[in-house]
Amino acid sequence: MALSDIVSRRTRLDRQFDQLRRLEEAGKLKPASGSRVVRKFLNNRLAVIGLVVFTLILLASIFAPLLTPWDPTKINLRAINQSPSWEHWFGTDKTGRDVFARVLYGGRISILVGLGSALISALIGVIIGCYAGYVGGWLDAIVMRISEAIMAFPEIILVLVLVTILGQSLFNIMAIFIVGGWCGIYRLVRAQMLSLREEEYVQSLRSFGLNRALISFKHMLPNALGPVMVNITLSTAAFILQEAGLSFLGLGVPLSMPTWGNILNVAQDLTVLRNSWYLWLPVGIFISLFVLSVNFIGDGLRDATDPTAQG
Amino acid sequence: MLTYIIRRVLIIVPMAIGISFLIYLALDLSPGDAVTRMLNPVQTVDPERIEELRRALGLDAPLLVRYWIWFSGVLQGNFGRTLTGGVPISRILMERLPATLELSTIALVLSSIFGAILGTISALRRGTTTDNVLTVAGMIGVSIPEFFFGLVAIVIFALNLQWLPVGGRLLPSYDSYWDHIPNLIMPSLVLSIMMTAGVMRYARAAMLDALSREFIKTARSKGLPEWRVNLLHGFRVALTPVVVLIGFRLPILIGGSVIVEQVFQWPGLGNLFVLSVRNKDLPTVMTIALLSVVLVLVVSLVIDILTAIIDPRVRLGGD
Numbered sequence: 368m369a370l371s372d373i374v375s376r377r378t379r380l381d382r383q384f385d386q387l388r389r390l391e392e393a394g395k396l397k398p399a400s401g402s403r404v405v406r407k408f409l410n411n412r413l414a415v416i417g418l419v420v421f422t423l424i425l426l427a428s429i430f431a432p433l434l435t436p437w438d439p440t441k442i443n444l445r446a447i448n449q450s451p452s453w454e455h456w457f458g459t460d461k462t463g464r465d466v467f468a469r470v471l472y473g474g475r476i477s478i479l480v481g482l483g484s485a486l487i488s489a490l491i492g493v494i495i496g497c498y499a500g501y502v503g504g505w506l507d508a509i510v511m512r513i514s515e516a517i518m519a520f521p522e523i524i525l526v527l528v529l530v531t532i533l534g535q536s537l538f539n540i541m542a543i544f545i546v547g548g549w550c551g552i553y554r555l556v557r558a559q560m561l562s563l564r565e566e567e568y569v570q571s572l573r574s575f576g577l578n579r580a581l582i583s584f585k586h587m588l589p590n591a592l593g594p595v596m597v598n599i600t601l602s603t604a605a606f607i608l609q610e611a612g613l614s615f616l617g618l619g620v621p622l623s624m625p626t627w628g629n630i631l632n633v634a635q636d637l638t639v640l641r642n643s644w645y646l647w648l649p650v651g652i653f654i655s656l657f658v659l660s661v662n663f664i665g666d667g668l669r670d671a672t673d674p675t676a677q678g
Numbered sequence: 679m680l681t682y683i684i685r686r687v688l689i690i691v692p693m694a695i696g697i698s699f700l701i702y703l704a705l706d707l708s709p710g711d712a713v714t715r716m717l718n719p720v721q722t723v724d725p726e727r728i729e730e731l732r733r734a735l736g737l738d739a740p741l742l743v744r745y746w747i748w749f750s751g752v753l754q755g756n757f758g759r760t761l762t763g764g765v766p767i768s769r770i771l772m773e774r775l776p777a778t779l780e781l782s783t784i785a786l787v788l789s790s791i792f793g794a795i796l797g798t799i800s801a802l803r804r805g806t807t808t809d810n811v812l813t814v815a816g817m818i819g820v821s822i823p824e825f826f827f828g829l830v831a832i833v834i835f836a837l838n839l840q841w842l843p844v845g846g847r848l849l850p851s852y853d854s855y856w857d858h859i860p861n862l863i864m865p866s867l868v869l870s871i872m873m874t875a876g877v878m879r880y881a882r883a884a885m886l887d888a889l890s891r892e893f894i895k896t897a898r899s900k901g902l903p904e905w906r907v908n909l910l911h912g913f914r915v916a917l918t919p920v921v922v923l924i925g926f927r928l929p930i931l932i933g934g935s936v937i938v939e940q941v942f943q944w945p946g947l948g949n950l951f952v953l954s955v956r957n958k959d960l961p962t963v964m965t966i967a968l969l970s971v972v973l974v975l976v977v978s979l980v981i982d983i984l985t986a987i988i989d990p991r992v993r994l995g996g997d
Contacts, residue, residue, distance in 0.1 A: 380805060413814070516697055519971045521929035523936050527955045528967045532704060604821065611823045612937050616952055634829050637844065641837045651826040659821035666817070 404593075407671035414667020420660035424653070428474030437465035439472040439625045451645050458645040460633065470650050473625040476537065477654075480620070481607035484544035489599045491545065492552030493588070499553075500560030501583035507557070514550035522547055526609065530618050537620050540613070544606050552598050559591035593672030600665035604658045611654050627654045679986065686982050690975050697971050698752070701964045702745050708960050752968070761959040770950060771965070778946035780862070781939070782931050785869035789927070792870070793877025798913060800878065801885035812878065819875030824934055828868045828941035835864060845943035865942040869934050873927050885913065928977050932970050 390396045399406060408414055427434060442462045449459040457466035499507040517525065529543040560583065563569060572582050607627075613619030614628025615635070622629050627650055633639050634647035739747070751758070757767035800812045836844040843861050888894070889908075897907045936948035943949070947966060954962040 413817075512693075512696075515693060516700070519693065519697060519974055520967065521932040521970055521974065523933035524951070524967050524970050527936075527951065528704075528963055531955050531958055531960060531963050532708075608821075608823050612825060615823075615825050616937070616940055618952070618955055631826065637837075640829060640833055644833075647826075647829065651823070651829070655818075655822040655826065658823075659818060662817050662821050 404671045408667050411667040411670060413663045414671075417660040417663025417667065420656055421664060424474060424657050424660070425478060428471055428478060431468070431471035431475065435465065435468040435471055437468035439464060439469040440623070448643065450643075457649050458643070460646055466630070466646060466649070469625040469630050470627070470653055473627045473630050473650070474653070474657075476620060476624055477607055477610055477627040478657075480537070480541055480544070480610045480626070481603045484541050484548060484606045485599050485603040487541075488545045488548035488602065489552050489595060492549040493556050493595060495549070496553040496556030497560060497583050497588050497591075498580065500557035501564060501587065502579055510553065511557075514553055517547060517550050520547075522605075522609070523612070526613065527618065530613070535618065535621055537624065540610065540620055544609065548602055548606070551602065552595060555594055555598055556588075556591055559594065560587060563587045563590055593668075597665050597669045597672065600661055600668060604661040604665065607654065607658055607661070682986055683983055686979055690979050694972055694975055695749075698749060698968055699745060701968050702748055705748075705960060705964055706741070706744065757965040758961050760954070760962050762957045767962055767965050770962075771947070771969075774945060774947045774950050777944060778935060778939070778948060781866055781869060781944060781946060782935055784862070784866040785873060785934075786927065786931060788866065788870040789873035789877055792874045794881045796874070797878040797881025798885050798908075800882040801889065802908060804886065813882075816875040816878050819871055824868055824872050825937050825941045827871060828864070828938060831864050831868060832941070845941070846945075861942075865938050865944050868941075869931070869938045872934060873930055876927065876930065888913075928974055932974075 387396065431439075442464060443459070447459060447461055451458045457470060459465055460469075495510055499510050520528075525547050526543050529546065530539070533539045533543065564587075569582060569587060572586055577586075610619055610626060611628035611631065614622075614626055615631050617632055619628050620626050622632065630650045631647055631654075639646055748758075755768050757771070759766055760770065796812055796816075800809045803809045832844055835842045841860075842864055845865075846861055894907060898904075932948070935944075935946060936951055938944070939946045939948035940952055951963065951966045953959075954966070
């Protein structure tokens, strides 16, 4: 492969650029409007597909009562182990509960656990990271040691240790995820703050005598929000996968509550695996699609907010 | 170099001791102690005898002394006994260790090779269809839960095609060690898939970074053939961060094997860990947690030293 090949290789971006140049020469190019980040994000095909799938699944879970007449927890012994039909789209399980309804309602809890834990850990991480990163000193040193200790544990080990100590419940699972999750964002925000601290605008704010909290939260934090948003999406994906894994092991949210992981729990049984594909395959695809869409959104956000990370 | 190593060790050793103290606290605060576990629940024992036994075992000593007794035991490989069955924990760990090592070594090697190759291809064909397909495939790889991937593999290859066994490791019907190779295929592949995607992403970024450096231009302008430029100059430099990534993958490897071992009923440490969590067997759970933390810390230390040897900028550039 010669150098000329590399230079002459046309990619989609090149073609887009040519298109833009043609429009510009024809005088049809309108001045760009709106936020640059939003435009860049919408220009990313995978990110837009991700956003659409994410929204669809989210809405389907929220409006589950409108989409299915069945109650996800109601046991109906007259309709056990049915294959998919018009009445029950994904069939029914061994206690006659409609699997489609369980998948939709399960999405509520799975998404709550994933998104909720990610948002709360981000909130905690941002507040501590912002303040500790800007102020430094003993507070920063202590929090740094704590986060290092937490991050020395492989994620699932820490989660399962805490499950053993605290026991299983929806609240506990979210709390456990948050305990393991805030460190990543804390370190990210802290690193941003350390690099922003020496900027001239910060120095001038300091010389005006503004207090530290105001400088760090109002003036510095907005410049660090891009990576934080990326991190929130990526940890949402990670938490949903973790919840699914935990519940699959039977160690997550109590089995009485439908979540995507709890629905998949039945697949540990080989006869279910062999004979009743509808009990586990659609849920698995739902989880994978949702996590994939969140990852696409996260990737699109990263490209849109951080030009240096674009490959 | 020596000061660099000493500095790293001085960070890691206090951390390991601190974590071991936290783990001891959790064990200590949990209900029951070594004496209540020794007693037969049916028999009633004179409370004075119990106190005597406690004193003999040093259980009435202050917290720090008790911690020291526990800690020196741990250093000698004495982790206490399991709650369920009362077997020495070190013995079951040794029984389970080979299975986990076998699985994770294969997954580590496979994911390194595939990830590095695919990432390099992706970087060299940057912006083309090949690159896009590989990138999307990598995203799909990290988005599918590994246990779901394992279930699909079981249904296809074990239940329908019947090429491979459903799970388990050394079955009683096997004559030699090599008979369990078919059992090994699915778990190790499923475990490598997820990590391959991570390595691929990383290798691609590292390779792109390396290719944009000045020395690549120099190599090209010297008239070297393109493959030499890519492989000997680009890939070599890109390899350093990939080596680092082995350290990052270790926690993923431990986490992944916990779930994959469960799916394939692989009798390793991950399987033992889940079993102990289910039985609320805190001593075993905490021992495995402690060992995995120490392992992660030691590997990160080794990786730090290795990168400092490969790349002088690291050891000279302060922190």
